[in-house]
Amino acid sequence: QFAQTISHELRTPINLVVGFTELMTESPEYYGSQLPPAYLRDLNIVHRNACHLQGLVSDVLDLARIEAAQMSMVPEETDPVALVQDAVSTVRGLVEARGLALHTEIEADLPHLWVDPTRIRQVLFNLLNNAARFTDEGSITVSVCQRGEDVVFAVADTGVGITSENIARVFEEFEQVDRGTRRRHGGAGLGLAISKRFVEMHGGRIWAESQVGQGSTFYFSLSVGQADLAPGPAGVGVGR
Secondary structure, rough: OOOHHHHHHHHHHHHHHHHHHHHEHHHHHHHHOOOOHHHHHHHHHHHHHHHHHHHHHOOOOOOOOOOOOOOOOEEEEEOOHHHHHHHHHHHHHHHHHOOOOEEEEEEOOOOEEEEEEEHHHHHHHHHHHHHOOOOOOOOEEEEEEEEEEEEEEEHHHHHOOOOOOHHHHHHOOOOOHHHHHHHHOOOOOEEEEHHHHHHHHHHHHHEEEEOOEEEEEEEEEEEEEOOOOOOOOHHHHOOO
């Protein structure tokens, strides 16, 4: 409850900072004249960091809701191809701004899934954002295919990689495996933890494979067909 209360109290001022800095940088004519280059540069820095803080607060709030069993799912029949395309469209600008190539590999005739599309789309976005932050050169590839009764999503990068002994820890809350690298690339260790919770709420599984210096691949699998949704603790929907 403390985390939720603080997160809500933080959201209002952060949203104001994000909104006004976006208006000042993208529509300076609203103020009657163009901003001097030095002002514009500093406003862009403020806006970028406010957006980062906004995302962090949202992650803390999501995690608090999951822990308190207050986050429900709204499942519907969903095309996995549309989920991938939506997530890729969202992050394409971020990936290409870092000089990275972004590829998709989508198997034909994939079956539909019975999932909450908002939550699964967020999982894909978290994995893609994570891959972009830890890849300095090369590419990121998003793939989706059917394996038996499951549809398997994968996000592969050519980034720094993770040691084998640290693979299991990357899905823990606030975990920063390589703290020096994490500080250089940012992040609070919440995106993967939340992704794991969302996948498991659907009855799925998430895991990673990696080699240091050669990149990482994060996978998650979801069952095909309409899930037999049962209410979890305090009304949390859980896919079976």
